[in-house]
Amino acid sequence: GWGGYWAWDPVENASLLPWLAATGYLHSTVVQERRRILKAWTLSLVLGAFLLTILGTFMTRSGVFNSVHSFTQSPIGPVFLCFLAVVTVGSIGLLVGRAHLLESEGRIEAVLSRESAFLLNNLVFVVLTFTVLLGTIFPLITEALRGKQVSVGEPYFNRMAVPLGLLMVFMMGVGPVLPWGKPDTRAVMRSFAVPGAAFLVVTLACLVSGLREPLTIATFGLCGFALAVTLREMVAPARERAERLKMTVLSALTGSIIGNRRRFGGYVVHLAVIGIVAAVAASQTYKITAEASLTPGESFNVGAYTIAYEKAGEHYEGPMGATKDPPPGGANWRRVVNAHLSVSRDGKQVGFMAPALNFYGGQREPIGTPDVFTIGQRDLYLSLLSVTGDGGRVGVRAFSIPLVVWIWYAIPILAAGSLISLWPKRRVRENIALAGAQVGTS
Structure with missing residues (x-):
């Protein structure tokens, strides 16, 4: 009955940590496939996501964390801890032993490039993951070293996570605008015209409507900026396809979705994340509370x-x-x-x-x-x-x-975008079916 949906509880954080690492991995693998770089980094992220999943299970099942969601004290905790140690040592050993196979075949050629934006976005995910992890386990560390627990609560997480979250939204808008490789600076500046205008329009609309909290206004403005970029990136391929093949925009949009499901699904996920960020900002800033005895x-x-x-x-x-x-x-x-x-x-x-x-x-x-x-x-x-x-x-x-309802609306949109991205192409499905048939007849 406390009126919220996220309290930075240790078990809540345990579910967030692997999600952050895995999301960083998904973005990093795009750069690896396209530019043949960041191979070791990408593999480290996916290994980190797995390790954080095991750590989250330990945090939930061991009972060592004070949480309304955790299980009571259990002997299974040391088992997970030992397994986590073995997997960590094994992962590091594999990375070191296979380092010669993970050398980059290219390099980042310019600061204003899409691969640079992806790398910065990855760093934001990693720093945010480490920030949440440190705040979650810090009470255990202080108890082990000093014999007393230090409480790390919501103020720490908000103070550290909010700026990183805003930077993440900003990069969500910047990354798709930048080209791969060396950019044409003038073309890049022209590409930022409409998203920049969206940022100004949303910011001015907030001020005119009476909003005065700078951080919340900045959040709404950045959401407008990222939304303009995301919608343009979703529609632009369909518009170009319609002009080139002389077809309707709807047919062109369907064709562009089928032709590049992963790209379109990723932008659908971005739409959901933008809605969630705006909803969190509004619900945290403009919540009204009252109590009465009646x-x-x-x-x-x-x-x-x-x-x-x-x-x-x-x-x-x-x-x-x-x-x-x-x-x-x-x-x-x-x-x-x-x-x-x-x-x-x-x-x-x-x-x-x-x-x-x-x-x-x-x-x-x-x-x-x-x-x-x-x-x-x-x-x-x-x-x-x-x-x-x-x-x-x-x-x-x-x-x-x-705006809490926006969060609930965004969840199925996020799930739909993920499903679109993961849905295999027809050629992949045919290859899988062919391989299965060959195995069955051998």
């Missing part, structure tokens, strides 16, 4: 919404379903007390909400079940803090959070 008929405001308490309800839930009467013995049952609240805006009722508290027989403290109501682009999030025995008074905490 009797039936009383109300309080959270932003533009009025929350009115009507009555309390009570029922029991268990293996046999729900009932209003206490079950005999009460074993494996819970008592659910909810508060019925109406939501209105400008005097008009827009919905009802019923956050609850769950009372279990073996626990002294109840467990809350919040209620979330999406109204337009805002989530209204209510938590029941307390309730008297007769329901005559309840304590309620409310959050009004903008």
Whole structure:
């Protein structure tokens, strides 16, 4: 019932770390295939992603981290730690032993080139991965060295991760604009005209609408910049194809997607990431919080919404379903007390909400079940803090959070982009089928 979706919890971080390393690898492999460089770097990233996956499993299953998501203390932790050590030593040994096979066949010819942008983007991913990893394991390190734990919380992660995240969004817009190899400086500057204008338009729109937080305005501006580049890169091949082959834009777009699934799918993923970044910035900056203690008929405001308490309800839930009467013995049952609240805006009722508290027989403290109501682009999030025995008074905490729904919309878009990128080309599928047939007849 705390009203958030990410708390920089150790187990949450454990799931983020391999994702960051793997994303860096995916970008690095594009440069390796195109320019025959960064071979050792690319292999190191994919090995790092695997090692971080094992480390994340250790962090979740060992019970050594204080997290609501982790398992209790378990003897399986040392097993994962030993496996992690063996794989780490083996990976380093393979990299050193095969170093002569991983030498680059080319080099980065210019600073303003796409391969330079990919390399800088990779460095951002690596630094962000190390930053999150250090903040996650630092309490364990201090406890081992000094005998006491030092808490590393949300302020550290936000202070370190936000600038790196903004640089990542900036590079998301810069990379596709730059050419491979030596650039034509004037052509590059012309390519930045429309994205630069998008940055200025979004920034001015934020200022005109009354936004004053510099970091949030910069985030929205960079999202506009990256969005303009991404949309142009998605549409430009189709437009060129339509002009060259004298076909409709829709047919040309379909052909360009089929012809280069990985490129198009990658830009779809970029669209999703841009939406997530904008949503995180808005939800963190413009979240409104309010608390109230109410009797039936009383109300309080959270932003533009009025929350009115009507009555309390009570029922029991268990293996046999729900009932209003206490079950005999009460074993494996819970008592659910909810508060019925109406939501209105400008005097008009827009919905009802019923956050609850769950009372279990073996626990002294109840467990809350919040209620979330999406109204337009805002989530209204209510938590029941307390309730008297007769329901005559309840304590309620409310959050009004903008654009969280964008995150949920972006997830299937991200998944779709990933699927498009990974979908094999027809020739690859035919080669796989042919190889399978040859194996079957041999």
